[in-house]
C-alpha cells in the first residue's frame with residue numbers, strides 16, 4: 349500500500365516536472381517519431397533493436413538530421429546527425445557530458461578520473477595526460493603493440509590446429525590482447541602484475557559494464573542511485589573494480605617513485621611520463637602522485653574494448669570481402685619495412701571501419717547554458733515554422749547520432765551503408781565541414797576538449813594489428829554471416845538475439 353502511494357506520488361512529480369519543461373522549451377515542437385511508451389520512450393527501440401540502427405536509420409530518413417526523441421519518463425532529447433550542429437556541440441564548452449556520467453561512469457572510474465572531472469579541473473588534468481599521448485610519445489609504444497600482436501598471432505596459430513573449416517570467436521582474444529597492450533603502455537607493467545582478482549574482475553567489467561551503462565544512461569539519476577545498492581552481481585563487480593583500481597593505482601605509482609629515487613628511467617609509459625613530469629618540479633602539468641594513481645581506470649578500461657571491437661569489425665569485413673582482403677595483403681607484402689603512413693589501402697580500410705562502426709555510436713550531451721544551435725539544413729516545426737537554428741535551453745538533453753551521421757548518403761554516397769574503403773581514395777566523399785574529429789574528420793573519436801585521449805594510440809594499434817594479422821592469416825566466414833551490429837553501451841559484433849560479443853571467423857595461416 350505504502351509502495352503504491354510512493355509510486356503514485358513519484359509519477360505525479362515526474363509528470364509535473366515534464367510538463368513544466370515542455371512549457372519552457374520549444375523542443376516539443378520539433379517533429380520526431382511517436383513514442384511507444386511513456387516509461388521507456390524510444391530507448392528500447394534505440395538501444396535494444398535486433399540490429400543497431402533498425403529504427404534510428406529509418407527515423408533519420410523520415411525526420412531528417414535533427415528530430416525529437418523521448419527518453420525514459422517522457423524526457424525530451426534531440427537526436428542530432430547534422431554535421432554543422434555536431435561540430436558546434438563537440439567544440440563548444442556550452443555542452444557537458446550527459447547524465448550517464450552522473451549515473452554510472454563516476455562509480456566505475458572514480459570522481460578524480462579524467463573521464464569524470466569537469467571544467468578547469470578537467471582542462472588541467474587533460475593538459476597533463478596529453479603528454480602521454482602526443483604523436484612522439486605514441487610512436488615509442490609501437491614495440492609494445494608489435495609484441496602484443498605477435499603473441500596474438502602465436503595463439504591464433506595454436507588454435508588453428510590445421511582445421512581450416514572451423515571458425516574461432518576472435519573477440520575474447522582481441523580483447524585480451526588490447527587489454528595487455530593498454531596495461532603495458534598505460535601503467536608500464538604486465539597484466540599478470542595486476543593479480544588474478546583484477547584479471548577476473550576486468551573480464552566481468554568488460555562484459556557487463558557497457559550494458560549497464562546503456563541502461564543506466566536511460567534512467568533518471570535517482571532511480572540509478574537506488575539501484576546500485578541492489579545485491580546484483582554486476583554492481584558488486586563495479587564496486588570490486590573501484591576498490592582494486594584504487595589499490596593498484598597507488599601501488600604502481602609508489603613502485604615507480606621508488607625506481608625514480610634509485611635513478612632508474614621511468615618515463616617509458618603514461619604513468620611514468622606523468623610522474624617524471626611531477627618530479628621535475630612545479631609546472632602547470634605536474635600532477636600529484638594521488639592524481640596520477642586515480643587515472644588507472646581511465647587508461648585501462650577505455651584502452652581495451654573500443655579498439656578490440658573495431659578490429660573485430662574490420663576482420664569481419666575482410667572475411668566478407670575476399671577481394672579487398674587480397675588487395676590489402678598485396679599492399680602490405682609489397683611494402684615490407686615501409687611506414688604505415690605510406691600504405692593508402694591500409695589507412696582507407698581503417699577509416700572505413702571507423703566510419704561504419706564508431707564505438708560510441710550514441711553520445712549524450714547536456715547544455716550547461718542557454719545557446720543557439722546552428723544547423724546545415726533548416727527544419728520545419730510541428731507548427732509550420734521554418735528554423736535555421738534552434739534555441740537550446742540549459743539542461744536540454746542531446747543525443748549525438750555519430751553512426752547516423754557517418755552513414756548519411758548525401759556525404760558518403762548512395763552506398764553509405766556499405767563497406768567500401770575505396771571511397772577514401774577516389775574522392776567521392778562530399779565535404780561537410782572540417783572540425784568534427786581529429787582523424788579523417790570522422791566523429792568516431794569526437795572532438796574538442798573531450799576528444800578521445802587515446803585516438804593516436806588507437807590508430808597505431810589498428811595499423812600494427814591489421815598489418816601483422818593480414819600478412820600472417822587468411823580470414824573467411826565458414827557459415828552464413830550471422831554477426832549483427834548491436835549496441836551494448838558501445839557498438840559490438842554479436843550473434844542474432846545475443847548481447848555477447850562474437851566474431852566467428854575461419855583463420856588459415858598463409
Ligand code: HEM
Nearest residue numbers: 463650651654655658707708792793794798800801802806
Ligand atoms: C577505436 C578505439 C577508440 C574509440 C572509437 C574511442 C572513442 C572515444 C570517444 C568517442 C570518446 C569521447 C566520449 C565522450 O566524451 O562522451 C573517448 C574518450 C576517451 N578515450 Fe577513447 N576511444 C578509443 C580508444 C581509446 C584508447 C586506446 C584509449 C586509451 C589508451 C582511450 C582513452 C580515452 C579517454 C581517457 C577518454 C576520456 C577523455 C576525456 O574525457 O578527456 N580511448 N574515446
